[in-house]
Amino acid sequence: MASSALAKPQVRGLLAKRLQFHIVGAFIVSLSVAAFYKSAVAEPRKKAYADFHRKYDSMKDFEEMRKAGIFQSTK
Structure with a gap:
């Protein structure tokens, strides 16, 4: 009968071992997501903003808005 009995589970230190495994896993997942x-x-967004500001002509945009009648103080 003694040979068919199940061995006792390891309980001491189980929480610390599981936490260590999950903390390392969470750190790896968070670095990969970042x-x-x-x-x-982030990089495509920075590139899009840089391209926009490189090609943007504020005076041309102002003239188009002035011709469209958006501004009341300029004619």
Whole structure:
């Protein structure tokens, strides 16, 4: 009968071992998500803003708005 009995589960230190595993996993996942966001969202957004400001002509835009009648103080 003694050979068919189940062994006692390890209880001492189980929480610390599981927490260590999950903390390392969470750290790796968070770093990978941050790297993905930077490459997929932040860099293209910075490039789009840089392209816009490189090509933007404020005087041309002002003249178009003035001709459209948006401003009341300029004719």
